[in-house]
Amino acid sequence: MSDVASLRPLAAVLVSAIAIPLIVGSYRRPNLREFWTIAVAVAKVTIVGSMVPGVLDGTVYVTDFGAYVADISFVLRVDALGLLFGLLASALWVVTSFYSIGYMRGLSEDSQTRYFASFAASVSTAIGVAFAGNLVTLFIFYELLTVATYPLVAHDETAEARAAGRKYLAYTFIGGVAVLAGTVLVFSMAGTTSFTPGGIGDLATADPALARLAFALLVGGFGVKAALMPMHSWLPDAMVAPTPVSGLLHAVAVVKSGVFGIARVTLDVFGPETMQDLGVGLPLAAVAAFTLLTASIIALRKDNLKRRLAYSTISQLSYIVLGLGVLSGEAVVGGLLHIPAHAFMKLTLFFCAGAIHVETHTDDISDMAGIGKRMPLTMVAFAVAAAGMAGIPLVAGFVSKWYLLIGSVSAGQEIFAVVLLVSGMLNIAYFWPIVYQAFFETPDAHDEKPLIESPFGGLFGSASGESTPVDGTTVKADGGDAVDDDANHDGEDHDEHSQPDHETHDNEEGAHAEHADHHHHGGPPAGGWDQRNWRGSESTWFMLGPILAAATGALLLGIVPATAVFLEIVQEVAINVGVMA
Numbered sequence: 040m041s042d043v044a045s046l047r048p049l050a051a052v053l054v055s056a057i058a059i060p061l062i063v064g065s066y067r068r069p070n071l072r073e074f075w076t077i078a079v080a081v082a083k084v085t086i087v088g089s090m091v092p093g094v095l096d097g098t099v100y101v102t103d104f105g106a107y108v109a110d111i112s113f114v115l116r117v118d119a120l121g122l123l124f125g126l127l128a129s130a131l132w133v134v135t136s137f138y139s140i141g142y143m144r145g146l147s148e149d150s151q152t153r154y155f156a157s158f159a160a161s162v163s164t165a166i167g168v169a170f171a172g173n174l175v176t177l178f179i180f181y182e183l184l185t186v187a188t189y190p191l192v193a194h195d196e197t198a199e200a201r202a203a204g205r206k207y208l209a210y211t212f213i214g215g216v217a218v219l220a221g222t223v224l225v226f227s228m229a230g231t232t233s234f235t236p237g238g239i240g241d242l243a244t245a246d247p248a249l250a251r252l253a254f255a256l257l258v259g260g261f262g263v264k265a266a267l268m269p270m271h272s273w274l275p276d277a278m279v280a281p282t283p284v285s286g287l288l289h290a291v292a293v294v295k296s297g298v299f300g301i302a303r304v305t306l307d308v309f310g311p312e313t314m315q316d317l318g319v320g321l322p323l324a325a326v327a328a329f330t331l332l333t334a335s336i337i338a339l340r341k342d343n344l345k346r347r348l349a350y351s352t353i354s355q356l357s358y359i360v361l362g363l364g365v366l367s368g369e370a371v372v373g374g375l376l377h378i379p380a381h382a383f384m385k386l387t388l389f390f391c392a393g394a395i396h397v398e399t400h401t402d403d404i405s406d407m408a409g410i411g412k413r414m415p416l417t418m419v420a421f422a423v424a425a426a427g428m429a430g431i432p433l434v435a436g437f438v439s440k441w442y443l444l445i446g447s448v449s450a451g452q453e454i455f456a457v458v459l460l461v462s463g464m465l466n467i468a469y470f471w472p473i474v475y476q477a478f479f480e481t482p483d484a485h486d487e488k489p490l491i492e493s494p495f496g497g498l499f500g501s502a503s504g505e506s507t508p509v510d511g512t513t514v515k516a517d518g519g520d521a522v523d524d525d526a527n528h529d530g531e532d533h534d535e536h537s538q539p540d541h542e543t544h545d546n547e548e549g550a551h552a553e554h555a556d557h558h559h560h561g562g563p564p565a566g567g568w569d570q571r572n573w574r575g576s577e578s579t580w581f582m583l584g585p586i587l588a589a590a591t592g593a594l595l596l597g598i599v600p601a602t603a604v605f606l607e608i609v610q611e612v613a614i615n616v617g618v619m620a
Contacts, residue, residue, distance in 0.1 A: 040097045040098070040099050040118070040236070040540070040615065041097060041098060041099065042099045042101045042116075042413055043093070043098050043099065043100055043101065044101055044102070044103070045101065045102060045117075046102055047086055047089065047090055047100055047102075047117070047169045048090075048101070048115035048116065048117050049102040049204075050086050050102050050114055051083060051086045051087050051117075051125065051129070051166050051170065052115065052167045053163070053169065054079055054082050054083050054086060055079050055080070055083055055132075055159045055160075055163040055166070056159070056160065058075050058076070058078075058079035058159045059077070059156050059159050059160055061075040061079075062075050062076060062152060062155050062156045062159060062195025062264075063152060063156050066152040069151065069152075071444075071458055072151075072152060072153070072155060072447050073136075073140050073155070074587045075137045076139075076140075076155050076159065077133070077136055077137065078229050079159065080129075080132045080136045081133060081160075083129045083132065083162070083166070084126075084129040084130050084132070084133055086129075087122070087125050087126050087129045087130075087166070088126065088129075090122060090128075090213065090445060091119050091122065091126065091604060091608075093120065094117060094122045094608070094611070094613060095119075095607060095608070099116060099117065099118045100116070100117040101114065101115070101117075101172065102114065102115040102116075102224075103115075103172075104206060104328050108175075109226070111173065111226070112172070112173065112176075112231060112233075113175075113176055113179075114171075114172035114176060114188075114233075115167070115170040115172055115176070115360050116170060116171070116172030116234070117170050118234075118236070118615070119608050119609075119611040119612045119615060120302060120303065120306065120375075120612045120615075121169045121170050121171075122169075122301075122608055123169075123375060123378060123379070123605065123608045123609060123612065124165075124168070124169035124295060124296075124299045124378065124603075125169035126604070126608070127291070127295070127379050127382055127506055127605070128162060128164070128166060128169060128291050128292055128295070129166065131290065131291045131382060131383075131589075132162045132291065133191065133288055134386070134585045134588050134589055135158075135189065135283055135287060135291060135366070135386070135585065136158070136579055137584060137585050138283055138390055138393070138581065138582055138585035138586075139154070139155070139158065139283040139619070140581050141394050141578070141579045141580075141581025141582035141585075142281065142282060142283050142397060142581075142582060143281070143283075143396075144579075144581070145397040145398075145563075145578075145582070146281075146397055149196075150194065150196075153190060153194075154190075154194060154281075155563070156326035156571045157187060157188070157190040157191050158191065158283075158287065159342070160187035160282055161184065161187040161188045161191065161287060161292055161293075162291070162292060163187075164180050164183040164184040164187050164292075164551045165180075165181075165184060165291070165295075165296060166295075167180030167183065167184075168180045168181055168184060168296045168300070168477040169298060169299065170594060172233060172234060173233045173234060173258055173292065174218075174221075174222040174223060174225060174226075174234075174257075174303075174308065175229075175230035175232050175233040175594070177218075177300065177303065178215065178218050178219055178222055181215060181218060181261075181264075181296060181300065181499075181576075182212075182215045183601075184292065184293065184296055185208065185211040185212065185215065186257055188207075188287070188292070188293055189204055189207065189208055191280055191281075191284040191287065192207050192277050192279070192280045192284065193280075194202045194280055194281055194284065195279065195280075195281075196301045197279075199279050200279045200280070202276075203273075203276040203277050203279045203280070203403075203578045204274050204277075206272075206273050206276055206277075207273050207276075207277055208492045209273075210270065210272075210273040211263055211264060211273070214260040214261065214262070214263030214264060214270070215260060215262065216260070217256045217257070217259050217263075218257060218260035218261060218300070220256045220260075221252075221253045221254070221255075221256030221257035221260060221485055222257070224249060224252060224253035224256065225239070225242070225253050225257075225308060227249075228241065228245035228246070228249060228250065229241035229242050229245065232308075234303060234307035234308065235307055235310075236306070236615040236616050236617075237306075237307075237310045237311070237312070237615070237617045238306075238308060238309050238310015238311070238312065238313050238616075239308055239309070239310070240312075242308070242309055242310075242313050243310075243312065243313045243316065244257045247316075247317060249428040250309075250313070250317055251317055251319060254304065254309055254314075254317065254319050257300075257304045257308070257325060258301055258304055258305075260300075261296075261297050261298075261300030261301045261302065261304065261613075262297065262326075262360075263297065264293055264294055264296055264297030265294060265297030265298045265300075265301060265356050265357075265359075265360060266297070266330075266352065266356055267326055267327065267330050267356075267357065267360065268326070268329060268334070268353070268423065269329040271334070271353050272329070274294070274349055274352065274353060274354075275349040275350060278318055278343075278346055278349050279346045281393075282345070282389055282390070282392055282393025282396060283393065283428070284388060285345060285348075285349075285389045285392075285393075285402065286385075286386050286389040286393075290381070290382040290383075290386040290389065291382065291386070292579065294352060294356055295378060295382065297356070298356055298359045298360060298378065299378070301305065301359075301360055301363060302359075302363055302374075302375065304318075304373070305323075305363045305364075305366075306363070306612070306616045307616070310616065310617075311366045311616060311617065311618055312617075313376075314366060314424040315366065317343075320364045320365065321364065321367050321452075322364075322560060323360065323363070323364035324360075324361050324364030324452070324455060326360075327357040327358075327360035327361040327364055328357070328361060328363075328454075328458045329450030330353060330354065330356075330357040330360075331353075331355070331357035331358060331361065331462050332354075332355040332458060332461065332462060332465070333352045334351070334353035334354035334357070335350070335351070335354045335462050335465035335466065335469070336465065337350045337475055338350035338351050338354065338465075338466070338469045339468060339469045342379075342403050342404050342405050343402055343403055343404070344395070344402060344403065344404055344407075344473070345392050345394045345402065346391070346508070347404065347469060348385070348388050348389060348392060349388060351385070351428065351466070351469070351470075352381075352385060354462060354465075354466075355377070355385065355428065356381070357383045358373075358377050358381070358439070358440065358443060358459070358462075358526050359374045359375070359377045359378055359381070360374070361374065361443065361447075361458075361459075362374020362375070362377070362442075362443050362446060363375075365443075365446055365447055365450050365452055365455060366450070366618065367446040367447075367450035367618065368449075368613055368618040368619035369442045369445045369446030369449055370442070370443055370445075370446025370449075370450060371446070371448055371612075371613050371616070371618050371619075372442045372449060372606075372609050372610060372613050372619070373439050373440065373441070373443035373444075373445075374439075374443065374447070375609040375612060375613075376437060376438065376439040376442060376600075376605065377439035377440070377443070378433035379435070379596065379605040380427070380436050380438065380439045380596055380597075381428075381436070381439075381601070382591075383416035383424075383589050383592040383593040383596060384424040384427045384428050384434070384436055384589075384593045385424070385428075385545070385588045386606050387420055387421070387423070387424035387586060387589040387590045387593060388421060388424045388425065388428075389423040389584055390420075390582065390586045390589060391417050391418070393416065393582070394414065394417050394577075394582045394583070394586060395407070395410065395414060395580050396561075397582065398413075398414065398577065398578050398579070399413065399414075399496060399561050399562075399564055400561035401561030402561060403561075403562075404472070404473055404476075404579055406561055406562035406563065407473065407476060407477055408476045408477075408480040408481060408482050408566065409476070409477070409480055409481040409563065409568050410477050410563070410568055411477035411478040412567075412568045412570050412571070412579040413568035413570075414568055414571065414578070415569055415571060415572075415573055415577065416573060416575065416577060416583060416587065417577060417578065417583070417586060418474070418477045418478065420586045420587060420589075420590040421473070421474065421477075422474045422477075422478075422591065423590050423594065424589075424590055424593055425466075425470035425471075425473070425474055426470075427593050427597060428466050428469045428470060429457075429463055429466035430466070430472060433593075433594065433597050433598055434594060434596075434597040435593045435594075435595075435597045436593075436597070436601075437597055438596065438597055438600045438606075440459060443459055444456050444459055444460075447459065457500065459612045481567065482562075482563040482567055482568070483567070488557060513550060517607075531587050561620075
């Protein structure tokens with residue numbers, strides 16, 4: 040690899056930050072505000088994409104501002120691993136920006152300018168995480184990402200949204216303190232925090248006890264956002280946020296920054312050889328295995344769709360960590376490839392959940408029998424993504440999990456291959472009933488699904504998927520007040536959502552009493568779901584387009600992985616760190 044001085048890493052970080060004042064300044068002209076959002080998203084992915092050929096040829100793009108504390112430089116560095124996360128975040132931001140417009144317009148949400156400005160800040164800091172050249176720079180952007188995403192988690196400004204936001208801050212800031220402590224230990228032992236493919240050499244000869252402590256602090260700190268158990272409970276409660284934010288949290292930025300941080304620690308700070316010498320790889324893989332099985336079992340108990348998807352995310356993120364813990368070449372490839380694979384699939388699933396909420400105000404799986412008739416394209420995309428999550432061939436999840444299976448066996452860790460297979464069956468168990476009832480049942484002939492009602496998979500908490508955080512405040516998925524759903528259930532199918540005049544009506548000041556049915560529980564109308572055609576009449580193309588785009592990405596990664604750039608980038612990472620020839 041050869042380093043090349045370049046301003047492109049800096050430009051990739053700053054371009055969306057520059058958009059923040061443009062978005063805020065356009066608050067009286069929502070169409071212009073949304074133009075800035077889309078334009079900057081396209082500019083960001085163009086800048087990041089321009090570095091792909093060079094990185095694949097061994098070039099590393101560097102923006103170095105020089106030392107600013109204790110001989111530590113503030114440096115942005117685009118290598119293969121950073122490009123993997125940066126390209127994914129920037130590409131999916133374009134898709135999520137279009138979807139956000141459809142979603143926020145569809146529900147006439149309040150504070151849309153703040154929403155889009157916070158979204159831009161979040162993606163800017165996520166790219167900073169991706170391109171950070173050392174642990175200190177990574178820590179700075181990692182903490183800024185927490186600050187930028189808090190307004191999105193607490194967007195609804197209800198008591199439950201604020202409670203979820205406080206919990207999010209508490210967990211992630213504690214994780215940040217652990218990362219900082221681990222960074223200080225690494226610097227004290229090695230005299231540097233710079234990322235080095237294959238690991239920092241001086242850590243191999245450092246005090247093993249201190250090295251293990253530093254590893255535990257770093258992985259534990261990043262593991263908070265990666266939702267490793269028992270540090271996971273902030274994530275389901277964060278589902279109180281609007282669905283595009285859930286997509287940002289689960290697929291694009293926040294949780295991916297956690298697993299990316301773990302990847303940096305395992306591959307570029309300690310390295311595979313030092314990890315094996317310290318004996319820390321197997322415990323990491325064991326924690327990941329426990330998390331992915333436990334979260335899958337809990338997902339069976341969730342009737343609220345977004346909360347089931349939240350626990351699915353907790354499980355799927357641990358596939359990535361498992362590959363990094365096993366450390367064989369195939370396992371590392373599988374784990375890293377699951378970063379984009381999971382992103383495309385989970386973004387599709389959350390987009391589908393959001394479209395269902397906007398169009399029918401339905402959030403609970405038990406109310407979705409026959410909804411494939413009302414939303415055919417949406418539920419087909421959901422079925423495709425769900426199949427990939429379970430590891431069905433021809434979808435992205437199969438390719439990454441195949442590498443993980445082969446890598447576990449080749450490393451002599453067959454137990455983890457068994458865990459992966461069991462988890463795949465659990466994925467089928469909690470996704471298949473959703474797909475089946477959507478297309479093959481009707482509200483009048485509806486099987487309540489034993490996996491939901493039995494003591495081992497019964498409704499957990501309440502039918503609406505509520506949970507109670509530590510302060511006792513009830514948290515309800517997809518925003519809104521935690522009120523009695525039955526009192527709000529009017530049995531109407533909200534087929535047509537209002538489209539405000541976005542040149543004259545700003546949404547910023549609230550006053551949306553006419554949208555009180557935003558909190559309506561939903562479910563089929565008295566006469567059953569309306570029949571919609573396959574030409575997009577079920578929703579707006581602002582939402583349908585991103586749903587189909589994300590699902591298409593998941594299919595491309597599954598059908599032609601050899602020509603998909605993400606696999607090539609992942610293989611370059613594995614070669615650079617020495618786990619593949």
